[in-house]
Amino acid sequence: xxxxxxxxxxxxxxxxxxxxxxxxxxxxxxxxxxxxxxxxxxxxxxxxxxxxxxxxxxxxxxxxxxxxxxxxxxxxxxxxxxxxxxxxxxxxxxxxxxxxxxxxxxxxxxxxxxxxxxxxxxxxxxxxxxxxxxxxxxxxxxxxxxxxxxxxxxxxxxxxxxxxxxxxxxxxxxxxxxxxxxxxxxxxxxxxxxxxxxxxxxx
Numbered sequence: 412x413x414x415x416x417x418x419x420x421x422x423x424x425x426x427x428x429x430x431x432x433x434x435x436x437x438x439x440x441x442x443x444x445x446x447x448x449x450x451x452x453x454x455x456x457x458x459x460x461x462x463x464x465x466x467x468x469x470x471x472x473x474x475x476x477x478x479x480x481x482x483x484x485x486x487x488x489x490x491x492x493x494x495x496x497x498x499x500x501x502x503x504x505x506x507x508x509x510x511x512x513x514x515x516x517x518x519x520x521x522x523x524x525x526x527x528x529x530x531x532x533x534x535x536x537x538x539x540x541x542x543x544x545x546x547x548x549x550x551x552x553x554x555x556x557x558x559x560x561x562x563x564x565x566x567x568x569x570x571x572x573x574x575x576x577x578x579x580x581x582x583x584x585x586x587x588x589x590x591x592x593x594x595x596x597x598x599x600x601x602x603x604x605x606x607x608x609x610x611x612x613x614x
Contacts, residue, residue, distance in 0.1 A: 422462060429463040513594050513601025520613045521583065528587070528611050530578040532594035532601065538571040540597040544578045547591035547603045554578065583611065 422430035437455040518529040534542065541557040544567070558569035558576050568579040578594070580587050588611070591603035 432460045517610050528580045528583050533575040542576040543595040545593045
C-alpha cells in the first residue's frame with residue numbers, strides 16, 4: 412500500500428507514526444477485576460490497517476494487550492521486542508523479521524512466450540541453508556526444496572547467487588502466469604505473489 416493510496420482508503424495520521432484506518436472493533440467488552448494497567452472496560456478487540464513510510468518507525472512503547480500483525484505489502488518490517496520484562500535475569504533484545512524479507516522480483520523481462528523468465532529471491536549472504544521455491548494454484552506445489560542440491564526438471568531451474576537465489580521458469584507458457592510463487596529459505600516462507608503478464612513482458 413503506497414502513500415498515495417492513503418486517501419483512497421481514508422487513512423489518517425497515527426498518533427505514534429505513519430497512517431492508519433480502523434476497519435473493525437468488537438461489540439463486546441471485557442472488564443478487568445484485578446489491578447492492571449487497564450482502566451475499567453475495554454473492547455474485546457479491534458483491527459486496523461497501518462502504513463509506515465520509509466524511514467518511519469514506531470518509538471519504543473509498552474503494549475498492554477495482545478497484538479497480531481498481518482503483513483500485506485511493502486518492504487521488510489522489523490519488529491523488536493524488549494524481553495527484559497519477561498526474563499528478569501537476562502536482558503535480551505529480540506528482533507524478528509517477518510514477511511517481506513523473502514519477497515521475490517522478476518530479474519529480467521522477456522518479449523514472448525517460449526523464453527525463460529527468472530525470478531530472484533533476495534537473501535543476504537546466500538545461501539548456507541535450504542533455498543526453495545513453491546508454486547500455488549492455489550494448492551501448494553514444491554518446485555525446489557533447495558536449488559543447490561541439483562535437479563532433473565525440464566520446466567524449472569535455479570541456482571544460488573551471492574545475495575539470493577533464482578527460479579528459472581523455462582519455456583514460458585500462459586499456464587505459468589496468473590498463479591502465485593513464493594520463496595522459502597530455511598524455515599521462513601515468503602509471501603505468495605502472483606506473476607502476471609505485465610511482470611514478465613517488455614513494452
